[in-house]
Amino acid sequence: MKIGEIMPLDREITLNEGKSQISVIVANVGDRPVQVGSHFHFFEVNLCLVFKREMTYGYRLDIPSGTSVRFEPGEEKEIKLVAIGGTKRVFGLNDLTCEQINDNTKKKALKHELHPKSWTQNNFWRCSFFMTKYSNEFKVKAIKMVLKGDSISHVAKILNMPDIAPLCRWISHYEHGGIPQLLHKNRKYTPIFKQKVIEYKWLHHLSLNQTAAKFSIPNTGTISTWEKLYHSYGFSGLLAKKRGRPSMKKSKSKNKVNKPKKELSYVEQLEQENYQLRMENDLLKKWHALMKQWEKEGRH
Incomplete structure (x- = not known):
């Protein structure tokens, strides 16, 4: 015998021999393909698959382990199911069973609707993907x-x-x-308010949820975005920006009157001065480098 050698029997092995089997016609009425694995409790599959669901309680696909069956949109076909073996305990999936399969648990399961994590609406004839919004x-x-x-x-x-x-x-x-x-509505936030929220969170070591509740901000992602902008650009990153694309239309008026320039804020003045200083610094570095090169070449 060699390591890894496969030694098959001289006879064929019948899959799921002696187990209860049924046949059922299944139709996919959704607009997406649905694929079901070999050991998935068929009673709890996607709602877009229409069939006599009650009779499939305690059954799975009669196919080899690790394989699956795919149902294309609008497809209808007959499949074979086999009774789930072992201790017949089913957990997870769409949470319709969550215990041992028997007549009592079947009655309980039939009273429940499929869990929303099946990602479809509870409507057999109009299935679509959705994101939940709550009233x-x-x-x-x-x-x-x-x-x-x-x-x-x-x-x-x-x-x-x-x-x-x-x-x-x-x-x-x-x-x-x-x-x-x-039940608060959407609000507009000033840059000073944003800075206050961020610094309060840091000072008191609060989580995003705690900070959102403290300042009545509905979405924790809003605070997270403010933090990133504040880290990267300081207070100027919290300033309001115009939304949408800039207009591509050119003014046709030739006698356009020049409007007086808007006075810069203190922060904008500092940013402008900082930019000018960087430019001067870069120019001085290039000038000194050029002077050294001239000295090496004997120029005066």
Whole structure:
């Protein structure tokens, strides 16, 4: 016998021999292809796959381990399923089972809708990819459930939220300012306010979530962007900039009156002086280098 040598049996091995098997017709009514792995609990597959879902509870694809079946958009085909073996305990996936497969857990699973992390809407005939946006009523409802004693993870699961991060952020805002802060609208921030937020965060060693709640800023990414700009450009990086592309149209007016130049702010004056000093410094370096070269060549 050699190391790594494969010694097959003289007979063929029947795949999933003796296990319960069923056939089901599956149609992909979505606009994206869906691929299902060999050991995925077929009852919990993507909502864009339409079939008699109830009869597939406790079954998986009858294919070799590590392989998969692909369903193209609009495709309909018959597939074979085989009963899940072993201890028949199924966890994760779309969180419809999360325990041992039996008649009791099947009744519970049938009462739930698919979890949003399947990335499709709960609509068999119009499946599309989406990003979740939450209404004010939804936020208030979630907060009230947490205040009644339900855990954050439990509330997120009951309300079909794919992530607990938004709920944690809402709770932080509620704790700092109640319902008004939770439902605050978009605001415009001055450069001085931005600087105050950043320096307060650094001084008190706060996280992005804590800082956002403290100053009623809805998105932690906003503060993160301010920090990067402040690190790179100082206070001038926090100044408001015009959005959009500059106009490409040229003025047709020949008798254009020159408007008086706008006075520079103190920060802009310092930046302009700094730029001029750098230019002078570079010019002096080049001049000294040229003088040394002339001395070597004997020029005067």
